Amino acid sequence: xxxxxxxxxxxxxxxxxxxxxxxxxxxxxxxxxxxxxxxxxxxxxxxxxxxxxxxxxxxxxxxxxxxxxxxxxxxxxxxxxxxxxxxxxxxxxxxxxxxxxxxxxxxxxxxxxxxxxxxxxxxxxxxxxxxxxxxxxxxxxxxxxxxxxxxxxxxxxxxxxxxxxxxxxxxxxxxxxxxxxxxxxxxxxxxxxxxxxxxxxxxxxxxxxxxxxxxxxxxxxxxxxxxxxxxxxxxxxxxxxxxxxxxxxxxxxxxxxxxxxxx
DNA sequence: CTTCTGACA
DNA sequence: TGTCAGCA
Numbered sequence: 001x002x003x004x005x006x007x008x009x010x011x012x013x014x015x016x017x018x019x020x021x022x023x024x025x026x027x028x029x030x031x032x033x034x035x036x037x038x039x040x041x042x043x044x045x046x047x048x049x050x051x052x053x054x055x056x057x058x059x060x061x062x063x064x065x066x067x068x069x070x071x072x073x074x075x076x077x078x079x080x081x082x083x084x085x086x087x088x089x090x091x092x093x094x095x096x097x098x099x100x101x102x103x104x105x106x107x108x109x110x111x112x113x114x115x116x117x118x119x120x121x122x123x124x125x126x127x128x129x130x131x132x133x134x135x136x137x138x139x140x141x142x143x144x145x146x147x148x149x150x151x152x153x154x155x156x157x158x159x160x161x162x163x164x165x166x167x168x169x170x171x172x173x174x175x176x177x178x179x180x181x182x183x184x185x186x187x188x189x190x191x192x193x194x195x196x197x198x199x200x201x202x203x204x205x206x207x208x209x210x211x212x213x214x215x216x217x218x219x220x221x222x223x224x225x226x227x228x229x230x231x232x233x234x235x236x237x238x239x240x241x242x243x244x245x246x247x248x249x250x251x252x253x254x255x256x257x258x259x260x261x262x263x
Numbered sequence: 264c265t266t267c268t269g270a271c272a
Numbered sequence: 273t274g275t276c277a278g279c280a
Contacts, residue, residue, distance in 0.1 A: 017273075039268095039280080040265080040266060041267090265280105271274105
């Protein structure tokens with residue numbers, strides 16, 4: 001029995017496809033030990049090691065075209081730089097995945113609130129939140145796509161964030177994004193009256209706001225500070241054609257501090 | 264049965 | 273990158 005192996009054996013050994021091995025040959029980076037009379041490619045240990053190197057470089061993101069020079073004429077120093085570079089790339093990818101994971105957790109924590117009978121009032125505790133101004137608009141005006149492009153600062157992952165809309169009395173609606181560090185505006189820690197609403201038409205939102213104040217009055221909640229309107233557009237993934245809003249307002253930390261009220 | 268080549272999405 | 277045909 002020959003010491004060399006066939007292409008399918010090599011493929012199984014290295015956990016790659018036969019096609020891929022031929023592709024490497026076509027690109028001139030992996031030649032068979034020899035070609036048998038029946039035109040079969042045959043591979044020995046040299047090719048096994050060589051293929052292992054190729055696969056490793058590929059894992060590091062080295063394009064197949066560059067692998068040839070990489071193996072043949074690269075100094076140990078150049079290779080060290082290459083490894084160092086891909087280590088940095090791995091770190092950034094790791095960071096990206098961690099952030100993605102956090103976001104998925106955030107959705108899963110809020111999603112149970114969505115479907116059942118979510119639209120009920122409750123009192124919830126909020127820690128201090130720091131907001132950074134993103135854009136401003138007149139209270140009556142509607143936000144369209146063009147307005148987004150022209151007037152709003154570009155924010156990566158905008159629609160994965162909780163957009164806080166706050167009306168500051170003077171007829172200006174300011175949209176904020178939540179940030180880690182203190183920014184343009186701070187929401188004090190405390191008890192907030194809150195309600196979730198699913199909105200599919202513009203005027204429903206205004207109704208919801210009126211109902212919010214009516215409810216607060218009926219329950220004798222003393223609301224201080226502005227109404228905070230939080231849009232979580234990423235939750236609309238579960239309910240097409242509906243936007244998810246949470247209405248909140250700080251409650252005077254006096255009476256009503258204990259249990260929340262029910263509608 | 265396995266592989267090869269070439270072509271295609 | 274996988275898949276398929278047609279051939280040896």
